[in-house]
Amino acid sequence: MSEQAIMTEEETVTTIDTEKGNFSYDTNYEYDAGIGLNEDVINYIVDVKDEDDWVRNFRLKALNVFNRKDMPTHWATKDLENIDFDVIRYYLSKGQTPSRSWDDVPDEVKETFERLGIPEQERKFLAGVEAQFDSEASYSRMKEDLEKEGVIFVGSTEGLKEHPEIFRKFFGKVIPTNDNKFAALNSAVFSGGSFIYVPPGVKVSQPLQAYFRINAENFGQFERTLIIADEGAELTYMEGCTAPKFETATLHSAVVELVALKNAKIQYITVQNWSNNVFNLVTKRAIAEEGAEVKWIDCNIGSRLTMKYPGVVLNGEGARGEVLSIALANDGQHQDTGAKMIHRANNTSSNIISKSISIGEGRSTYRGQVHIPDHLKNCKNNTECDALLINTNSRTDTFPAITVRGDGNSVQHEASVSKVSAEQIFYMMQRGLSEGEAMSLSVNGFVNDLVKYFPMEYSVELKRLIDLEMEGSVG
């Protein structure tokens, strides 16, 4: 790295307003499906959104699957039983259609962006912004040159209506409704999220970005994202979330499906900071066809419980899959995260690097699944899991499940657990750093070799969030 680059990067590590993200606006909702989940709610959503009958049937079928499936508590935490599906609002909307220019964006939404700290320059830098304010996109914009190249970047509702020929072909194919209980829930009540299609050979040079947040109490957010990179296409998608703090539990259950066709490349980046009462139960999976490459970068901070295991199905010869993840579990939080790599063709390779930080009573769990069946040749997987413990009550568990059969396939697995010792903290404090600053610095050091692969603004955002989290963790 050049000297200049080092300085620029460091320049951005500044102090933060700890109140950011901890706010909410009064919002009048034009559409409200009410409390609880039943067929009437589904029909209400379909009617409000004016969706086709195939969508109605898809949703109603999914509701059935959801009702039939048990909670996965035979392997996952019993805390899931504390979700009361009967008190959640499944659909809220202000009813406005997505606006295209910045001037059309309501002032209070602009203020939200302001407070989330999305800088003016960054807005200019962004190729297109799809920001979700509660259920419906309130702002979306795309640069004209992207449109000219045939790139579609819209909300999922718009995608369903205006591009059914592409949407239906892939929708629910990567993650079928019956994949798990929460994928079924999302399939029943989804609204919002992004639909992206990049035509063959088009390389989107600037990242497509979505900011969204939950803004209504007891309101589950069920966005649905489908991204298709056609043959030889390339794109990076960024997703960031900050949620205001609520008194009662909130459910977030998203489904994200990625399709990378032959020789396509998709990079999907998430930096998430949910408030401490959010159940964040997300299913993310990609299919990578011949020569395609999918990279998930996933940073999980906050929430009461996060369960998320981004996966890549390596479907075509030479496909590559990667998951780089960072999870930070503070007091009262449980980060249950990991990765899945399903090898289905020869010469496929996958890489998983997971770093977790547990603080105080915080708990981190890594679950990894790597599957290479015996008829395949020359497949490779590399898995590294590193855990950092701060304070003695932290807990970390690692559950790697690696099934590798047949000769000529190779797999490498490394795991480490380290602690930030009291002597390290003392050393840093002697130099004048507060306890929180010292912990923050060691956490940043721990994730540093991973973060350097992140786009600049996301590594900065992550550092800020870590600082914020560590400040709050000092007694």
Added chain:
Amino acid sequence: MSNQIEIKNLNVSIADKPILKDFSLELPRGEVHALMGPNGTGKSTLAKVIAGHEDYEVESGEILVDGTNILGMEPDEIGRLGVFLAFQYPMEIPGVTIANFIRAALQARQEEGENFDAPAYYRELYDKMDLLKMDRKFTSRSINEGFSGGEKKRCEILQMAMLNPTYGIMDETDSGLDIDALKIVSNGVNLMRNENRGILVITHYQRLLDYIIPDKVHVMWDGKIVKTGDKELAKELEAKGYNWVKNELAVA
């Protein structure tokens, strides 16, 4: 007197075992004092207690830094007050570069809203590294990780030079150094000698004092200072060994 570290009748124990016994010392600004003594006599304990380490139980006494009693203060407050401890065993902080670490320490001293002048910082950092004959590639290496003994000690001196403390406590800075490293480190300390800074050099051996000439030498035995003199005392000690002090005490 306020321009000094003043330690008065300090009694300190760890796990109920008394370590410092009625220890007293005055270190004025502008002077370099050497604190010598055999292993296990409480030298490093003294350094840690001044820095505010929580493992040590201070039973009685006072430590005044420029007139402010620092007992009970957090280690970071003491650090920002202008007391720097060069560690005998500096800690590794994986993934945190020297440049970022020192920068964070300097920023911790800034007023809220004050801007950090990064280019000026790097100029100063590189100048001081040149003085200490540290390769610039060190700035991007994780602090103390995989460093040799000499590199760790030079890194301590670099931090001290950058943080510009009023008082420097050098805990066995010479241990683990070959003669070249010893010269470089001593040179660094000598460059920091001035009328506004007091330096306490804690050492087991006299050889460091060939390079850092102290204004005073204190000999410590069983938790307190038993002899104070000029630099000749160190040489006498070297020649006669610590048993000489022990025997003198027995006679007294």
